[in-house]
Amino acid sequence: MALQGALRRAAALALGRRGGPGRFRMGNSLPASVGLSHDAAVNHIQDMISANCVVIFSKSTCPYCKMAKNLFESINVNYTAVELDMNTNGSQLQDILEQMTGGRTVPRVFVNGTFVGGATDTQRLHEEGKLLPLVHQCQEKRKS
Structure with a gap:
């Protein structure tokens, strides 16, 4: 258990991440990373997903990624965006996301620790009234 925490901290340091999960706000993205081992990259992805209510693995020029980010902005929900095309390990992270x-394809949207799909899947959840309850459930969990 202590080793896993140490690996996550090392991955976060390698990515230049400082501070708690609240550091990333609506529309912000993570800095480019440098030379992660496979295990460190897996731990980083898992850490991001568990530390944030909404994580969007994205590419900056992808229209579907923009659609997903715009959806969360339109409902005033903060998210953390990881722009894979601006990350030196983006291809490696995308390979791991494919395995997971x-x-x-991008975006890969995670809400409350669970993969919910791409942009159209996320939009459909919202239209069905299921997206905000997932977000609120996560926010409530973090308050307690």
Whole structure:
């Protein structure tokens, strides 16, 4: 357990991440990372997902990624965006996300620790009234 925490801290330091999960706000993205081992990259992804209510693994020029980010902005929900095309380990992170989610396309949207899909899946959840309850459930969990 202590080793896993040490690996996550090392991955966060390697990525230049300082401060707590509240550091990343609506529309902000993570800095580029440098030379992560496979295990450190996996731990980083898992840490990001568990430390934030909404994480969008994205590419800066992708229209579907913009659609997903715009959806969360329109409902005033903070998210953390990881721009894979601006990250030196972006391809490695995308490979790991494919192993985790079964798909390589972006965006890969996680809400409350769970993969919810891409942009159209996330939009559908919102239209069905299921997205905000997932976000609120996460926010409530973090308050307690």
